Amino acid sequence: xxxxxxxxxxxxxxxxxxxxxxxxxxxxxxxxxxxxxxxxxxxxxxxxxxxxxxxxxxxxxxxxxxxxxxxxxxxxxxxxxxxxxxxxxxxxxxxxxxxxxxxxxxxxxxxxxxxxxxxxxxxxxxxxxxxxxxxxxxxxxxxxxxxxxxxxxxxxxxxxxxxxxxxxxxxxxxxxxxxxxxxxxxxxxxxxxxxxxxxxxxxxxxxxxxxxxxxxxxxxxxxxxxxxxxxxxxxxxxxxxxxxxxxxxxxxxxxxxxxxxxxxxxxxxxxxxxxxxxxxxxxxxxxxxxxxxxxxxxxxxxxxxxxxxxxxxxxxxxxxxxxxxxxxxxxxxxxxxxxxxxxxxxxxxxxxxxxxxxxxxxxxxxxxxxxxxxxxxxxxxxxxxxxxxxxxxxxx
Numbered sequence: 001x002x003x004x005x006x007x008x009x010x011x012x013x014x015x016x017x018x019x020x021x022x023x024x025x026x027x028x029x030x031x032x033x034x035x036x037x038x039x040x041x042x043x044x045x046x047x048x049x050x051x052x053x054x055x056x057x058x059x060x061x062x063x064x065x066x067x068x069x070x071x072x073x074x075x076x077x078x079x080x081x082x083x084x085x086x087x088x089x090x091x092x093x094x095x096x097x098x099x100x101x102x103x104x105x106x107x108x109x110x111x112x113x114x115x116x117x118x119x120x121x122x123x124x125x126x127x128x129x130x131x132x133x134x135x136x137x138x139x140x141x142x143x144x145x146x147x148x149x150x151x152x153x154x155x156x157x158x159x160x161x162x163x164x165x166x167x168x169x170x171x172x173x174x175x176x177x178x179x180x181x182x183x184x185x186x187x188x189x190x191x192x193x194x195x196x197x198x199x200x201x202x203x204x205x206x207x208x209x210x211x212x213x214x215x216x217x218x219x220x221x222x223x224x225x226x227x228x229x230x231x232x233x234x235x236x237x238x239x240x241x242x243x244x245x246x247x248x249x250x251x252x253x254x255x256x257x258x259x260x261x262x263x264x265x266x267x268x269x270x271x272x273x274x275x276x277x278x279x280x281x282x283x284x285x286x287x288x289x290x291x292x293x294x295x296x297x298x299x300x301x302x303x304x305x306x307x308x309x310x311x312x313x314x315x316x317x318x319x320x321x322x323x324x325x326x327x328x329x330x331x332x333x334x335x336x337x338x339x340x341x342x343x344x345x346x347x348x349x350x351x352x353x354x355x356x357x358x359x360x361x362x363x364x365x366x367x368x369x370x371x372x373x374x375x376x377x378x379x380x381x382x383x384x385x386x387x388x389x390x391x392x393x394x395x396x
Contacts, residue, residue: 113369124384173357204253214294241261307344358379
């Protein structure tokens with residue numbers, strides 16, 4: 001189908017109003033019922049356009065919204081996926097829930113991450129329905145809860161049998177096609193020592209000093225190895241020493257100290273490897289003093305997939321997305337993301353996926369969070385182009 005006439009019907013004002021309505025509804029972990037109000041809004045808005053909607057309760061009061069425009073069975077199915085939760089507003093945000101357009105940018109909490117993409121996806125479904133466009137394959141839109149707090153919503157979808165042939169996750173990518181990102185793993189190192197009076201430290205075994213030594217040995221032994229391990233578009237595996245807690249009183253030798261590490265792992269690594277590399281270093285440090293012992297735990301992931309995403313460049317869906325955007329005059333650029341997304345959950349469950357959305361990750365979670373209005377319009381064009389290529393569109 002020639003999409004030029006559909007593109008001409010994109011109403012920028014209606015599109016930004018849709019995104020603005022989402023911004024006005026707080027939906028983060030400090031809000032009672034978190035996403036309850038925004039998911040109800042999404043469901044009602046789509047249902048009022050005659051789009052079939054299912055509300056899937058993930059935890060009490062928190063629901064994924066699954067919208068569907070059915071095809072005639074002759075095409076492939078596609079899911080547009082976006083999360084409706086945000087991080088809490090920063091202290092510097094005076095009016096986080098008042099959408100404001102300035103200099104071609106739409107400001108507000110969630111505008112970039114990722115109510116901009118959610119609003120664009122909703123607008124796409126509404127446009128298809130209102131213009132009476134017919135599809136050959138089924139089109140789904142999943143507005144999910146809990147991405148910012150562990151990918152709860154999309155994981156619930158996949159664990160309860162939701163599958164389509166392909167999917168697009170709308171995280172902010174500057175409208176670049178993202179096929180690669182790192183996995184996330186949180187490591188907790190606990191060192192136990194032997195306490196004594198602070199005036200005679202040589203009689204004890206200081207757990208804080210041991211953790212300091214572990215950090216230095218990791219920097220010396222492990223970090224150079226990580227720099228040599230790379231994944232396409234994202235570079236090397238990384239570690240961040242995020243938290244250290246230890247000791248009881250200033251005049252006592254610390255008999256306990258914990259170190260928490262944010263470890264971003266990549267294709268070719270395993271969680272067993274990630275854990276054992278830290279475990280070996282911690283043990284070697286504690287073996288220097290018979291009053292010390294160590295324990296290394298993987299805190300996250302716990303029974304869920306938080307591994308890396310790497311979709312091959314020659315994958316059928318990657319080629320399909322590239323062809324769809326090129327055919328409709330959209331700029332083609334590939335990239336990777338350092339952070340983790342729900343795309344990894346979908347790909348791990350067997351659904352080929354790309355990440356593609358309006359806005360830049362540099363604006364996500366900031367006090368001046370915004371999305372370019374032009375990006376929102378182009379996102380609608382991108383999603384329509386992919387739907388046309390995958391599902392098959394025709395004027396009704």
